[in-house]
Amino acid sequence: MTPEQYEADIAFLLLRAGSAGTVTxxxxxxxxxxxxxxxxxxxxxxxxxxxxxxxxxxxxVRTVRRLPRHRRTPTVMEGLRKARAAYLENSRxxxx
Numbered sequence: 001m002t003p004e005q006y007e008a009d010i011a012f013l014l015l016r017a018g019s020a021g022t023v024t025x026x027x028x029x030x031x032x033x034x035x036x037x038x039x040x041x042x043x044x045x046x047x048x049x050x051x052x053x054x055x056x057x058x059x060x061v062r063t064v065r066r067l068p069r070h071r072r073t074p075t076v077m078e079g080l081r082k083a084r085a086a087y088l089e090n091s092r093x094x095x096x
Contacts, residue, residue: 001070008068015066029055030062034083038063041079042071050086057087 001009016039020031034051038060041047051057060083064072 005068005070012066012068030059030066032056032059035059035063038076038079042067042076047079051083052090057083
């Protein structure tokens with residue numbers, strides 16, 4: 001890891017920590033269980049939660065956009081695709 005990547009990780013994690021401790025339903029939110037699961041995936045953990053609705057999925061997208069570029073790996077992008085599929089499936093179930 002380069003010094004720049006290390007600094008980008010620290011900046012992202014500090015920003016995330018400052019936002020993750022709050023509960024909000026604002027339209028621009030980027031925290032929550034499913035987006036936390038993507039952060040976990042980006043740093044070598046597991047994706048243990050999926051989005052329930054469009055707002056949850058949007059928070060996932062915002063989180064991935066804010067990740068340092070070197071953390072937007074194929075694994076993370078696949079996790080985002082899985083998150084989208086879960087959100088769409090939940091939407092179909094609620095509509096039925």
